[in-house]
Structure formats: C-alpha cells, structure tokens
Amino acid sequence: MYKKIYIFFAWICVGAAFIGIFLPLVPTTPFLLLAIFLYMRSSKSGIKMILRNRCLAPYIRSYFAKEGIDAPILLRTILLLWTSIGLCIAFATDNSLIRLLLLGIAIGVTIHLYCRRKGRIRKTDSRHW
Numbered sequence: 053m054y055k056k057i058y059i060f061f062a063w064i065c066v067g068a069a070f071i072g073i074f075l076p077l078v079p080t081t082p083f084l085l086l087a088i089f090l091y092m093r094s095s096k097s098g099i100k101m102i103l104r105n106r107c108l109a110p111y112i113r114s115y116f117a118k119e120g121i122d123a124p125i126l127l128r129t130i131l132l133l134w135t136s137i138g139l140c141i142a143f144a145t146d147n148s149l150i151r152l153l154l155l156g157i158a159i160g161v162t163i164h165l166y167c168r169r170k171g172r173i174r175k176t177d178s179r180h181w
C-alpha cells in the first residue's frame with residue numbers, strides 16, 4: 053500500500069521538477085531529490101528513469117557528484133529566471149513592494165546559482181562525515 057503512495061507522490065515531484073525547468077520560480081533540484089527519496093522507498097526503476105532522462109538527469113547528477121552547475125545550464129537558468137521575473141515586474145503587478153520582492157528573489161537566486169557553478173564547489177573528504 054505505501055509503495056503505491058510513494059510512487060504516486062514521486063511522480064508528482066518529477067512532474068513539478070520538469071515544470072521547474074521552464075519556470076524559474078519553481079525549483080527543480082529539490083523536487084528531484086524528493087522524488088528520488090520516494091523512489092528509494094518504492095521503486096528502483098523510478099530512480100533509473102530520472103537518471104536516464106536527458107532533461108532531468110543533468111540537474112541531479114551534478115548535485116549528487118557535487119560538481120557544480122555546468123555553464124550552459126547555469127546560463128540558461130539565469131536567463132530564464134531574469135526573463136520571467138522581468139516580465140512579471142513589467143506586466144504582472146503594479147505594486148512596488150512586490151516588484152522589489154521579485155527583484156530581491158532574482159538577485160538572491162542568481163547569487164546562489166553563481167556560487168554553485170562548476171569549479172566553485174569543493175569536494176569534501178567523506179572521512180570527515
């Protein structure tokens with residue numbers, strides 16, 4: 053019974069992660085991590101499906117390997133982020149406070165992504181854990 057529930061919620065997480073590829077305000081990696089956690093408890097084939105998917109695999113593989121984000125993915129993500137938030141600031145709201153909040157989110161996410169770029173992440177020695 054629990055296995056089917058885990059699989060159901062894992063599929064929802066995979067769907068949300070896939071949407072997150074195209075909508076910058078929807079996170080991709082956290083949903084993939086949650087999906088993998090749920091698949092670990094229910095279906096190993098689900099994990100394989102994520103790791104074989106050409107759209108989703110780059111996000112999760114680099115996260116697990118602690119390699120950082122590849123430059124093309126980083127550039128595409130930041131461009132989509134600023135395009136969507138810029139359009140929201142320009143057309144979706146007249147409220148100055150919301151515009152400032154959106155601008156702050158865009159700056160914060162850009163800084164976070166830039167710090168996660170490939171070559172910046174230091175691999176830790178597993179013996180210290």
